[in-house]
Amino acid sequence: MSARIVVVGGGFAGTGVARRLEKLVPQADIRLVSPDDHMLYLPLLPQVAAGVLTPRAAVLSLSRLLRRTLLVPGRAIGVDLDTRRVLVRSITGEHEVLPYDRLVLAPGSVTRVMDVPGLREFGRGAKTLAEAAFLRDHVLGQLEIAHASTDPEERARRCRFVVVGGGYAGVETAANLQRTAVALARRLPRLDPSLIRWHVVQHGGELMPGLGARLSEDTRRVLVSRGVHVDLHTSLVGADDTSVTLSDGRRLATSTLIWTAGVAPSPLVGRLDAETAHGRLVVEPDLSVPGRPEVSALGDAAAVPDLATGDGAVCPPTAQHASRQAPVAADNVVASLAGRPTRRYRHRDLGMVVDLGGRNAVAKPFGIGLAGTPAAAVTAAYHLWALHVPAAMARVATNWALHAVQGQSAVRLGFLTGASGRLAEFEHTDDYLEPAEVRAAVAAARSS
Known part of the structure; x- marks a missing residue:
């Protein structure tokens, strides 16, 4: 044929x-x-x-x-x-x-980008490999700048990170990056880890509503226990290069706006x-x-x-x-x-798995709600299975093993120094x- x-x-x-x-x-x-x-x-x-x-x-x-x-x-x-x-x-x-x-x-x-003033200019995505690499460099760079600064206001702004979107991508991005940020701050002698502020802004009344109320609340408790501020029934209404404005009237000084509010x-x-x-x-x-x-x-x-x-x-x-x-x-x-x-x-649908970093996760395989270590085991097993290719499975498992032994050791790669990080820069939405x-x-x- x-x-x-x-x-x-x-x-x-x-x-x-x-x-x-x-x-x-x-x-x-x-x-x-x-x-x-x-x-x-x-x-x-x-x-x-x-x-x-x-x-x-x-x-x-x-x-x-x-x-x-x-x-x-x-x-x-x-x-x-x-x-x-x-x-x-x-x-x-x-x-x-x-x-x-x-x-x-x-x-x-x-x-999916909303018509929010300043979002396209100052928001950063988390959907492509380049965006993920940029986010790592950016977050670590902000902490290093804060460590070198003597201005208390600049330190506070550099140490605040706002993630808009309480779905799977937003929650996993905030949960994993928050652990990395705190681990790095502990290695910087002039930077107090308590200065680090992470916010998850969600327009709805619960995180990841598709998982159900119980697992959503389990997720919120894990994030809050780490010091993450979970702002429900809240949305982004504006952004500039030094702050974001939320629908409840708050203006948060920050140099990092991560946009994960859907696709x-x-x-x-x-x-x-x-x-x-x-x-x-x-x-x-x-x-x-x-x-x-x-x-x-x-x-x-x-x-x-x-x-x-x-x-x-x-x-x-x-x-x-x-x-x-x-x-x-x-x-x-x-x-x-x-x-x-x-x-x-x-x-x-066989269900969903959500990695919250370390031994924390929530999962709902075949409609069965899991949290904590059992959910983390199911999440890891699912990702390895979904990769299918043995070489890829081995590569991910090896990375996990090294991370478990060495702990958080992320470094800035420096490949994207000249990038602005704007949403359209990495996703080319204007080509069509x-x-x-x-x-x-x-x-x-x-x-x-």
């Missing part, structure tokens, strides 16, 4: 589709479009930011995962659905047009001539795009019907669903090429073209 198959996205969903297609249609021309040459395991980013893991431990090399798939190093910035062409901006800035017989869209998500689908899907729901591409239960049977979509950018839950629910944007949608999407691509019936995606622009670019490329 000879066919041109283009997969957009090198995350759990896209990589999973490509790997399965290699086995099912060995003669097909498979191309995977990704700006990175690795698959990022997002749940481990808070540990990368905290220095528990090296950046290499949170990624899987695409060249090792894929055997026959051609990696196209670039970003898909538009799709002409009528002529079946994908417009790619390569990592060198040049445009390339990829024709396809079947298209699989798995471009993932970006940080949004890749801007790519909002610029297609196709229906979306809350920014996610509407798909059928078999993951095909209505009216475009040659196009499939899955992962964070697709509104996949959650048949296990019913009542019109869609699958949440989690790595668990993305990785399980991948084989269904690949099987359906092959079925559509062969003229066979496709199958629907159905999976019941409108349909008319894509058609014009594709037409120009075909005529040249």
Whole structure:
């Protein structure tokens, strides 16, 4: 079966589709479009930011995962659905047009940014490997500046860190980085660890509401016991380079605003001539795009019907669903090429795990609530299992073992000294073209 198959996205969903297609249609021309040459395991980013893991431990090399798939190093910035062409901006800035017989869209998500004054200019994200590395350097740098300063106000400002978003990413980022910050402060003789202030700002009435009231309260107690201020029913209303303003009227002096208040689908899907729901591409239960049977979509950018839950629910944007949608999407691509019936995606969520640093965690596997050491063991085991690749599992386990022996030993890497840390700088949300622009670019490329 000879066919041109283009997969957009090198995350759990896209990589999973490509790997399965290699086995099912060995003669097909498979191309995977990704700006990175690795698959990022997002749940481990808070540990990368905290220095528990090296950046290499949170990624899987695409060249090792894929055997026959051609990696196209670039970003898909538009799709002409009528002529079946994908417009790619390569990592060198040049445009390339990829024709396809079947298209699989798995471009993932970006940080959801609200229209809050100063947020884009002074907020820092925690969703990419570069952002995690930047956060580590930034937080450690703030403490070192505070240690060298003789100005009490500057010391207090540098030692206050505000995390907006009380979901999984925000809680894990605050919990892990707080431990690192305190450990470093204890090694700086002129810096009192009691000066360090961490805030988690959550607009809702509980942290990580999907875990249930009991585990949410367990999480809050762990954070508070470490000195973290948990501000519920509160939101960010403004920010500048020296402070943030909250909805309850408080103005907190800080040089660090970390924004983790949710994710949004890749801007790519909002610029297609196709229906979306809350920014996610509407798909059928078999993951095909209505009216475009040659196009499939899955992962964070697709509104996949959650048949296990019913009542019109869609699958949440989690790595668990993305990785399980991948084989269904690949099987359906092959079925559509062969003229066979496709199958629907159905999976019941296995639960969530939340790492709070050290021996603290909360988890809800198969609906069973766990906290403390048992939850930490389940969390570690789940992450190792989810990596799948033995070399990656060994690398993470080794990092954990070294950390357990040596303790907190994060250092600034210095790679991102010239970066501003702005949200848009690392996530490239302004790259994408409108349909008319894509058609014009594709037409120009075909005529040249």
